[in-house]
Amino acid sequence: MLGHIQKTGEKTVCKSCGAESKPGETFHYVAGYGAVCRKCGLHMIVCDKCGSSVRRFTSTVLRGKTLCLVCYRAERESGEKRVVKERVADSIEQALASSIADTPEGYMLVGLRLKPSSTRTWMAEYEREDIFLSRCS
Ligand SMILES: [Zn+2]
Ligand SMILES: [Zn+2]
Numbered sequence: 705m706l707g708h709i710q711k712t713g714e715k716t717v718c719k720s721c722g723a724e725s726k727p728g729e730t731f732h733y734v735a736g737y738g739a740v741c742r743k744c745g746l747h748m749i750v751c752d753k754c755g756s757s758v759r760r761f762t763s764t765v766l767r768g769k770t771l772c773l774v775c776y777r778a779e780r781e782s783g784e785k786r787v788v789k790e791r792v793a794d795s796i797e798q799a800l801a802s803s804i805a806d807t808p809e810g811y812m813l814v815g816l817r818l819k820p821s822s823t824r825t826w827m828a829e830y831e832r833e834d835i836f837l838s839r840c841s
Contacts, residue, residue: 736765
């Protein structure tokens with residue numbers, strides 16, 4: 705079926721085993737991880753948080769951790785609403801510029817202050833975007 709041949713760019717490659725999708729075949733998409741073929745999607749993996757075995761396609765990878773659906777929800781709800789990053793800079797302008805440039809995905813910079821008892825270490829505070837927005841509107 706010539707009309708059904710997918711363009712090379714549309715081919716999905718399984719993140720787990722490297723298999724390519726055949727025309728008409730749908731791969732599971734694991735958030736934070738990538739597309740996996742049916743076989744790998746059914747593969748049992750262990751949740752990094754609660755240790756329960758779940759099928760790959762029901763998991764989510766969040767900040768490098770493989771989570772089952774329950775843990776992912778809990779993590780997102782309670783999750784890190786705020787993130788504090790330390791950075792070394794000679795001036796507040798420098799600290800501010802690098803803090804903005806290095807904002808974690810989905811977060812917004814809400815504060816910057818000098819670390820207590822330090823003259824060059826700054827604490828950049830980030831708040832999760834959805835919380836920041838709901839607080840400001
Ligand atoms: Zn696979
Ligand atoms: Zn779990």
